[in-house]
Amino acid sequence: MYKVAIVGRPNIGKSTLFNRLTRTRKALVGSEPGITRDRLLEEAEWDGKRFQLIDTGGIVPDDRDTIPEKVLEQAEIAISEADLILLVMDARAGLTPLDQEVFSLIQSSGREFLLVLNKVDTPRVEDETYEFYRLGVDQYYPISAEHNLGIDDLIDEIVSRIPESGERVEEEEIRIAVIGRPNVGKSSLVNRILGEERLIVSEIAGTTRDAVDSVFRYQGQRFRLIDTAGIRRKGRTRMKAEKLSVVMARRSIKQADVVFLVLDAVEGATRLDAVIGGYAHDAGKSIIIVVNKWDLIEKDTHTAARVESEFRRRMKFLDYAPLVFVSALSGQRVFKLLEEARRAFEGSRIRIPTAELNQFLQDEVGPAMIQRDSPRKFPLKYAVQVAVGPPTIVLFLRGSTKLHFSTVRFLINQLRERYGFPATPIRILQRPSSKWKGKPKVAT
Ligand code: GDP
Secondary structure (H helix, E strand, O other), rough: EEEEEEEEEOOHHHHHHHHHHHOOOOOOOOOOOEEEEEEEEEEEEEEEEEEEEEEEEOOOOHHHHHHHHHEEEEEEHHHHHEEEEEEEEEOOOOOOOHHHHHHHHHHHHHHHHEEEEEOOOOOHHHHHHHHHHHOOOOOOOEEEEEOOOOOOHHHHHHHOOOOOOOOOOOOOOOEEEEOOOOOOOHHHHHHHHHHHHEEEEEEEEOOOOOOOOEEEOOOEEEEEEEHHHHHHEEEEEHHHHHOOOOOOHHHHHOOEEEEEEEEEOOOOOOOOHHHHHHHHHHHOOOOEEEEEEEHHOOOOOHHHHHHHHHHHOOOOHOOOOOOEOOOOOOOOOOHHHHHHHHHHHHHHOOOOOEEEHHHHHHHEEEEEEHHHHOOOOOOOEEEEEEEEEOOOEEEOOOOOOOOOHHHHHHHHHHHHHHOOOOOOEEEEEEEEOOOOOOOOEEOO
């Protein structure tokens, strides 16, 4: 649903405006600054168009020093969650430095916003609003939430911006699971990514109970780190922590598009790493192998290649996954991970049109198989890509036998060479024409 967020300093009438727009009395309204309440969400409907209104008033601290910080934080939440922001300022109080700061933040985010000047309830106040022109916006909306003035114009403007279907134009989000055994640096990595000032971050409720995800933007792309609260929470004993890491991995992999499999450069790839990586592979997720603590490795010119081949040898089944050396400690190449995640996500969504796929398999892959001394021709009747994320191709075969494992591998490599599918497992389902029973066998 289309989301509209109200943002602004405490005690400037945000709650009153919220109530006007939703026609409810849910928000607590008080004249004393620093009133405490939770973030409010309410559906509103005007002219048959619905939107969700978010009052980011949230928990406004009593402490004067922390108010600016909280207000900016709320603006960031609005930027990452809302389609439209109502930036409210107090016309009587005039333009304050904090207003200007929030304004710059929102303006630089590129999010749509309306500048709303509240408490314009006498002509005298109206005369004084010219100072807000300093902000350089073409239009502002003078209102009095309390006296219900100017509200209709504001609503007309909001409603005119809601797309016809009333639905929010869903923004594509890349969901990332950060997994790995204890102490490889998962939470350090998460902190490093989220701590970066270039990002606009908000914590929002995750899909599973008690989980808190972090949503942020990087280079215009929206990302979601799954269960960041869980990653930071520590297990008590070593035994328990290892088990927990597996449980958490399985849970977060399910919700992810892309998995960061974090390994420790010093300790190398262990059995548990392979087990955890195996879950991501089996789930058909795009995988980036993250070799962390790279700062601890003494390097010469061959180190990277040597270490990479050692990791690859132990994780053969992840041959399609790019491997990135990072340091959560220094931040080295941490942002490369986000770029890789984006590539991986796009790769996992490649869809090959059926005619093209069949032409490629019949005309190019088939003959290449014969050249490889395959005992017989590629007995393909027809192929179709039935899914993306992971790309899944069903082969309808002549005859009753399935392709040999090595043939499937060859086929997958050919598909990769032609179409890329970076970081993503490719699934091949085989359907021989006779004697076929039960579920098709899955090979990746
Ligand atoms: P988690 O259990 O996977 O979340 O691991 P933590 O993030 O708690 O990190 C485990 C330990 O490794 C901590 O002492 C971190 O300070 C340290 N650590 C994490 N990343 C790096 C890194 O890139 N370089 C170095 N030198 N230490 C790191």
